[in-house]
Amino acid sequence: MWKRDKKPVVGVFGFSGCAGDQLAILHMEDSTIDFFTSADIKFFHMAQSHQEVPKVDIALVEGSINTERQLKELKEIREMADVVVALGTCACYGGIQYLGEDVKTFKERMKYVYGESGEVPEFLDLVGKPRPAQPISEYIDVDIMIPGCPISAENFVPIYTKLISGLLPQKYPMPVCVECKYEGNDCFLLHGKYCLGPVTSAGCNAICPSMDISCVGCFGTYEGANYPSMINKLKEIGLTEEEAIRKLKLFGGNKIEQALKGD
Ligand code: SF4
Ligand code: SF4
The missing domain is CATH 3.40.50.700 (NADH:ubiquinone oxidoreductase-like, 20kDa subunit)
Incomplete structure (x- = not known):
């Protein structure tokens, strides 16, 4: 440095x-x-x-x-x-x-x-x-x-x-859902609605769910994300597997591919 x-x-x-x-x-x-x-x-x-x-x-x-x-x-x-x-x-x-x-x-x-x-x-x-x-x-x-x-x-x-200041910052260690809970929001997923908060890196203060809009994942991937589980959840609410992966890749890009291949 x-x-x-x-x-x-x-x-x-x-x-x-x-x-x-x-x-x-x-x-x-x-x-x-x-x-x-x-x-x-x-x-x-x-x-x-x-x-x-x-x-x-x-x-x-x-x-x-x-x-x-x-x-x-x-x-x-x-x-x-x-x-x-x-x-x-x-x-x-x-x-x-x-x-x-x-x-x-x-x-x-x-x-x-x-x-x-x-x-x-x-x-x-x-x-x-x-x-x-x-x-x-x-x-x-x-x-x-x-x-x-x-x-x-x-x-x-x-x-x-x-x-x-010469320091290397750490990545946000949590997903959007944690910020969403801090804001006291009712969860979309619990009502059968689409939301990518569980697999998206925090940092936006859950601005979309706080305004009653589902998270589309624009802050990118959260390192501890469980993609197979997220895909299953999205399938439960009516998406096909292909649609679910495409939605994840909208902002997750190459990281989604790597995660699903187990790289
Ligand atoms: S509404 Fe979305 S961001 Fe908020 S807790 Fe539920 S899944 Fe997570
Ligand atoms: S879509 Fe982007 S700004 Fe909105 S809650 Fe998700 S990560 Fe935050």
């Missing part, structure tokens, strides 16, 4: 996604000023112009990897950074774009979009040859994951504060 007698150097990098996590940082209101003053921000994809990846203490990386060029840049970031943080559910688990893997093969999807040749038009070649969507952890070591679609200030600020 870096010396605490100087401000850490931070870079915010963006790959494929909606850029919502970078916007969430810019919209943290009072905390946005602290974000820019408590560290030396050397790179911020959405907020500054840049040429090369700088040497940073902390790299906050948003988005999944979808092209050869992104993969090259991601590896450069890993080489230049002491700590790499996956920012948001696309970077952590692949995001919604990862779901395409279920529908057609990558080659079929390319043909569907670009015609029989399946080749990207030349003018799009600037972004590099396409690859199937993958979370950043598929290619590099990731030190911290901050899921969320997008991340919330309540989740991000405490983790970031620890990081810039």
Whole structure:
């Protein structure tokens, strides 16, 4: 880690996604000023112009990897950074774009979009040859994951504060259901309604069930999750196994596949 007698150097990098996590940082209101003053921000994809990846203490990386060029840049970031943080559910688990893997093969999807040749038009070649969507952890070591679609200030600020103090924060050790119980909500599952709270990482304060909306799992996977049991529960309330897995993979991405294969 870096010396605490100087401000850490931070870079915010963006790959494929909606850029919502970078916007969430810019919209943290009072905390946005602290974000820019408590560290030396050397790179911020959405907020500054840049040429090369700088040497940073902390790299906050948003988005999944979808092209050869992104993969090259991601590896450069890993080489230049002491700590790499996956920012948001696309970077952590692949995001919604990862779901395409279920529908057609990558080659079929390319043909569907670009015609029989399946080749990207030349003018799009600037972004590099396409690859199937993958979370950043598929290619590099990731030190911290901050899921969320997008991340919330309540989740991000405490983790970031620890990081810039030279400490490595722990992952949330509980699912959304625990926060849901703290909020005193009546459980959807007990009423035969869909909810992914038991397999989703806490950190959002169970905002959806508290507003009478089922959790769809946007904070990503909870490490102690029991997926076979969740799938059985979803089947009990009327989903097919295929539908249940697809719902889990919406935000759980590659982690669901790994868990169901027993990896
Ligand atoms: S409503 Fe959802 S998040 Fe809340 S306890 Fe039930 S399953 Fe968990
Ligand atoms: S309750 Fe579930 S869907 Fe809603 S913000 Fe939290 S993790 Fe996302």
